[in-house]
Amino acid sequence: MVKLVLLHKADSIYEDEPDVVYDFPRSYLKAVEAAVGDWIVYYEPVKAGPRGYFAVAKIDRVIPKPGVEGRFLAMIAPGSFLPFDREVPRLMQGRPMEAALTEPDGSPKKGGAVQLAVRRLPEADFARIVNRGLPQELEQIEATRYDPQPAELAEGTQTFERPVLERLTRRPYRDVAFRRKVREAYGHRCAMSGLMLRNGGGRPEVQAAHIRPVESQGSDSVRNGLALSGTLHWMFDRGLVSVADDCETILVSHNKVPGDVVGRLLAPDGKLVLPEDPRNAPNPENLRWHRENVFGRGMPDGPTPWGGAG
Template sequence: MVKLVLLHKADSIYEDEPDVVYDFPRSYLKSVEEAVGDWVVYYEPVKAGPRGYFAVAKIERVIPKPGADGRFLAMIAPGTFLPFDREVPRLLGGRPMEAALTEPDGTPKRGGAVQLAVRRLPEVDFARIVNLGLPQELERIEATRYDPEPAALDEGRSPSSARFSSD
């Protein structure tokens, strides 16, 4: 299995519904099939808006798109789509969040992989993005948002680390 970045924009001509289905062409079929059963991160391209990385989901299966030769649908496992509590920017300290989009000097690459609608995402990059979008202290942050002295939380759990295994 492999983790991916899936580009998505709200006004897309494709029939994407991030929490249900991702529409893609044959050129990405091998990568998406390899990600079945694993997690993906959704990314809004620069020209579409300011969000950057904004959600995660798990791919359940891939099917041919009915009535559209050469197109496929990645079906999202029900209940796995999770918008980030905090959108994650494309760049952090001027450096891309994805190693594959970074020049040797740390500056962002131009063209090439940057423009791919489906990109492979190393585990370390995935973990970094998810931990920024769904910080491990999220339960504590939310608990203190409205109650400055919340009841004690279970110290033995790490909610974001448990949720995103490939199992």
Template sequence: MHKADSIYEDEPDVVYDFPRAYLKAMQEAVGDWIVYYEPAKAGPRGYFAVAKIAQVFPKPGVDGRFLALIEPESFLPFDVEVPRLVEGRPLEAALTEEDGSAKRGGAVQLAVRRLPEADFARIVNLGLPQDLEQMEATRYSPAGYEIAEGAQIFERPVLEPLTRRPYRDVAFRRKVREAYGYRCAMSGLMLRNGGGRPEVQAAHIRPVENQGSDSVRNGLALSGTLHWMFDRGLISVADDCETILVSHNKVPGDVVSRLLSPGGKLLKPEDPRNVPHPENLRWHRENVFGRVLTAEPAPWG
């Protein structure tokens, strides 16, 4: 269970902070997958992401509290947030009365619950459809996405999509572009091709190969040229998390004026839960910005 305004030091894609009461359950979860759930008092999201626990250890300097580290590259937000009830029935057996209605109190209030494999599979398949890649590939085609009458989607093991990079890239791209309203975070432009397909791309701030996550907070929606510049250290974001930095000795001034928004400020998602995490931006400034030279020809000619 996670609340966006939690008083604990939770970063869903990095670490989960919890009290001793849940230590045994969390230790048993090491090496296994978890689902994040938002309690009703905190907001409407229900089940909203999946991740894998790497290790559990005492929280330094705080008696009675512990930290669960999230395995790098495992966190993935759901494409569609899964409601707490479907047709009036809970998705978890532990939260369901014999007549199918939702229980009150008891297990409902537990911050950590054990989830049977069948419940886990059902929730994940609702939040991350197995055919997500096909859905995205045909999203802007004239015919749209349809399943032929009588056809059945091949049911793969539920963990297969979660561990496949192509699937995760599609899921990440869909969530990041949606978070920014399909606008480039640095130019402010929302460009679409003749078929209505958004031209904006999804960039990882901290690359996956450098233990960056697939959280929206580790992403920026950028045009193709600005994505290229960001990945090669020609542009970044200052420690105020909004001023766009430019490597002026490598990028001509007229290029800056053509590509970036006049104010030189980052466009942020409307939902504050999706804004870039300061630590991810800091990593990019310290490890990429101004340090990467490329022999590739610049896309602006």
């Protein structure tokens, strides 16, 4: 197995969905097949946008692309995709992050490997890029973001050093990374109410909801997330609200949710507040999955956030 850099351009002729599938031509087949079961780093080239290295994922298998001669699909292992907390530029202090793109004097190479859409990535380069994009101390950064000394972090506590791959598969770390990216994408505003609420310390009250849960093979992509208030997150997970196939109209299970509750909780126009960057908009397939598998499935037992039993 080998690690790779995979070039991704949103407006390309190749139909990539980075957390699901990578579309590529036959010329890269041998290289991608060698990476099955290992990790890759996604890279956006300079001419396509400013992101640079922006996510990691693991390749599960490679299959021919149905109906397209000479094209193949690298299927991404469910639950492996994770966007970087901070995107990593191709150059740091004028020196490329990849050794293969570096001249002996440290300057960037031109042409050749630089033009490849699929590049081998040595372990050291992989670790260096991931450590910049997903810092070791991310959980501590988040815990102290609005409270310099939260109760759960005793004075003098040091971040436990975890290997890169352990970090990438550790659920608490992934939850923090997902929450930060989703809330940032929506400007810390609830996608269904349109409200941006903060507590007395400035901490945003909005939560990050998975549209398709991780346990149902949902990913940690921002496109599988919605920023929601605590009550709407509860309602969304229990199928009381969803989003229509136009990807913006909020659906409500009216026989289970009182009308006055709808009026208090949802934006007046009944539309989803979408991220400013369209690349972060909810994936229509994830929304379809929620409508078909969660929405309207039944009222949960017990008390509801608006009072009374379900």
